[in-house]
Amino acid sequence: MKRQFSCVAAVAPFLLGVMILAGVVGCGSGNSSAPKTTVVSNTATVTASSGPNGLAGGIVNGLYVTVTVCQHGTTTCIPINNVQVDTGSVGLRLVQGTLGSVMLTPINVNGSPLEECRQYGDTSYSWGPLEFADVQIGGETASNIPVQLLGQVSAPAPSNCLTMPVNSNLPGTPPGNEDTLASLGSNGLLGIAGQIFDCGNACTTVSFTSGYPYYTCPNGTCQAVGAPTTDQAVNPVAQFSGSDNNGVMITLPSVVSSGAMSVSGTMNFGIATRSDNALGSATIYALDPCENFPTVTFNGISYTDTFCNGTGSGLGGFLDTGSNAFYISDANTLKSSGVSGISDCASSTGGSGFYCVTGGVTTLSPVNFVGFGGVGSANISLNINDATTLFSTSNSLFNDLGSDSVSGGTPSTDFWDLGLPFFLGRTVFVGIAGTAMPAGVNAPNGFVAF
Amino acid sequence: MSRKANRDLSFSAGLQGGILSHYAKTILSALLVLVLVSVPVWAGLGQPEASVTSDQLHMKSEHRVQDFQAYKVHELTNTEGAVVREYVSPEGTVFGITWHGRSTPDMNQLLGNYVNNFETATRDQTHILPRRGITIKTNDFAYTNFCRMGVCSGSAYAPKLLPGSVTVEVMR
Numbered sequence: 001m002k003r004q005f006s007c008v009a010a011v012a013p014f015l016l017g018v019m020i021l022a023g024v025v026g027c028g029s030g031n032s033s034a035p036k037t038t039v040v041s042n043t044a045t046v047t048a049s050s051g052p053n054g055l056a057g058g059i060v061n062g063l064y065v066t067v068t069v070c071q072h073g074t075t076t077c078i079p080i081n082n083v084q085v086d087t088g089s090v091g092l093r094l095v096q097g098t099l100g101s102v103m104l105t106p107i108n109v110n111g112s113p114l115e116e117c118r119q120y121g122d123t124s125y126s127w128g129p130l131e132f133a134d135v136q137i138g139g140e141t142a143s144n145i146p147v148q149l150l151g152q153v154s155a156p157a158p159s160n161c162l163t164m165p166v167n168s169n170l171p172g173t174p175p176g177n178e179d180t181l182a183s184l185g186s187n188g189l190l191g192i193a194g195q196i197f198d199c200g201n202a203c204t205t206v207s208f209t210s211g212y213p214y215y216t217c218p219n220g221t222c223q224a225v226g227a228p229t230t231d232q233a234v235n236p237v238a239q240f241s242g243s244d245n246n247g248v249m250i251t252l253p254s255v256v257s258s259g260a261m262s263v264s265g266t267m268n269f270g271i272a273t274r275s276d277n278a279l280g281s282a283t284i285y286a287l288d289p290c291e292n293f294p295t296v297t298f299n300g301i302s303y304t305d306t307f308c309n310g311t312g313s314g315l316g317g318f319l320d321t322g323s324n325a326f327y328i329s330d331a332n333t334l335k336s337s338g339v340s341g342i343s344d345c346a347s348s349t350g351g352s353g354f355y356c357v358t359g360g361v362t363t364l365s366p367v368n369f370v371g372f373g374g375v376g377s378a379n380i381s382l383n384i385n386d387a388t389t390l391f392s393t394s395n396s397l398f399n400d401l402g403s404d405s406v407s408g409g410t411p412s413t414d415f416w417d418l419g420l421p422f423f424l425g426r427t428v429f430v431g432i433a434g435t436a437m438p439a440g441v442n443a444p445n446g447f448v449a450f
Numbered sequence: 451m452s453r454k455a456n457r458d459l460s461f462s463a464g465l466q467g468g469i470l471s472h473y474a475k476t477i478l479s480a481l482l483v484l485v486l487v488s489v490p491v492w493a494g495l496g497q498p499e500a501s502v503t504s505d506q507l508h509m510k511s512e513h514r515v516q517d518f519q520a521y522k523v524h525e526l527t528n529t530e531g532a533v534v535r536e537y538v539s540p541e542g543t544v545f546g547i548t549w550h551g552r553s554t555p556d557m558n559q560l561l562g563n564y565v566n567n568f569e570t571a572t573r574d575q576t577h578i579l580p581r582r583g584i585t586i587k588t589n590d591f592a593y594t595n596f597c598r599m600g601v602c603s604g605s606a607y608a609p610k611l612l613p614g615s616v617t618v619e620v621m622r
Contacts, residue, residue: 088598121598
């Protein structure tokens with residue numbers, strides 16, 4: 001079984017923990033005469049593993065959290081575990097059946113439900129209506145925000161959205177429409193990338209056609225519609241009431257090079273808003289307008305975000321919990337830059353699709369990541385292990401799983417995607433553009449820090 | 451790669467009204483008529499150079515041509531921020547395409563008949579980065595695409611159509 005998908009694990013105990021915490025906070029003041037100030041917990045437990053479908057689901061290196069969704073303004077709520085934490089997208093999207101009997105508030109445009117269609121880079125897609133809900137994570141609440149209900153629409157996804165033919169090897173019915181636990185590998189996606197809206201002003205009117213996300217489908221025929229930002233899929237963290245809404249801090253323990261079944265860590269909300277989310281000694285790296293490190297250099301070869309400066313299709317580098325491996329450079333380029341022993345695993349082997357390594361774990365160091373405008377420069381050391389060996393274990397979490405960024409690519413098209421393996425053994429901050437930056441931070445497009 | 455010293459940059463025609471002079475609009479009208487009567491059914495990869503015009507019309511884009519020694523690049527840019535480059539052999543065949551923009555451009559248009567290779571690729575020929583990207587490699591067809599944070603970039607080419615002196619590195 002190829003382990004292509006990144007996803008989740010069964011988690012419920014920490015939810016209980018959160019509830020207890022919230023309960024203590026809510027009831028704790030007792031006889032005190034001091035004015036009541038509610039201090040909510042800003043911490044959620046996260047689990048890194050193969051997710052709710054286990055290894056049989058073919059997923060490794062996913063990160064999951066519990067999200068509680070409530071009918072707006074009521075205590076009619078349902079906790080939804082195994083929602084994948086994705087720092088590479090924006091918006092909360094839930095698979096069918098996760099809401100139980102909780103009814104959300106439909107969003108209508110011109111009298112029809114507002115539907116969103118997002119095709120992902122692998123040709124799979126999210127398709128379904130947006131509805132308003134109160135969303136709680138840890139002790140934090142985002143009130144009345146749009147949440148996407150995957151699959152809850154009868155019309156097929158619009159062709160203007162599906163600009164790529166959908167690959168028939170993908171799960172889902174039809175293939176690529178991943179709107180169930182079985183096909184998505186999680187109960188939903190929690191997109192908490194470093195921006196507030198998933199489209200923003202470009203979608204308040206229908207300003208483009210190819211890949212446009214918002215539609216209404218009266219009588220089963222879908223047409224593109226403008227959606228005010230208040231109706232668009234949104235980063236729930238940016239909508240938290242209170243001040244813990246400028247980003248997240250994710251802390252995960254390290255694992256050994258042969259991997260682990262799963263580990264638990266924490267996701268704190270807010271950056272430098274209270275004592276448990278201080279930047280401390282972390283270095284801040286400003287991101288470019290495309291949310292990337294503009295330049296990555298390894299062994300004398302530079303990988304540049306030429307997309308963002310309009311001169312090419314390179315993407316530089318970035319951090320992404322939604323990527324299940326180090327998708328970095330490509331095997332030929334690594335070889336030509338003096339790295340011996342890393343190759344694409346043969347298609348007949350268990351590690352097919354990932355890097356195989358001869359001669360044991362190979363360390364790539366230093367890999368230089370430079371922030372936008374020179375704000376932050378890091379020399380990173382990455383380990384790459386043999387994927388076929390890793391997959392011969394019963395583990396589902398690896399800190400040294402790698403693959404081509406572009407299979408058969410070149411330095412001008414390749415990039416350095418530091419996926420979930422990078423987050424193991426680290427504390428990583430993701431700062432949201434357009435929110436209150438921590439004091440002294442110069443990062444108009446958002447930042448990461450580690 | 452070898453670039454001709456006297457690289458020829460010729461601006462041909464755009465379809466966005468706001469940026470066109472009256473003169474260009476006149477030329478454009480003529481071009482549109484020409485295009486409407488001569489658009490091949492299939493455009494893009496593996497098709498004649500003339501099919502680029504049909505892609506240009508489909509994308510509502512500006513069109514710029516760069517001449518290199520062993521190939522030509524037709525660059526299509528539209529106001530939606532999409533950029534498509536089509537690489538044309540001396541024999542006049544589109545052998546490769548690259549793109550970047552807010553989404554992937556319409557591959558049913560740009561892949562020409564190779565859209566069949568895309569749809570019939572087997573699991574062994576397909577490398578999926580969950581939700582982020584896909585790479586397809588067969589003897590006749592190579593395709594890669596990656597999207598994140600509302601930005602997509604990728605390339606497709608037909609290895610057997612590559613001119614002898616051209617390597618995939620020229621495509622960016």
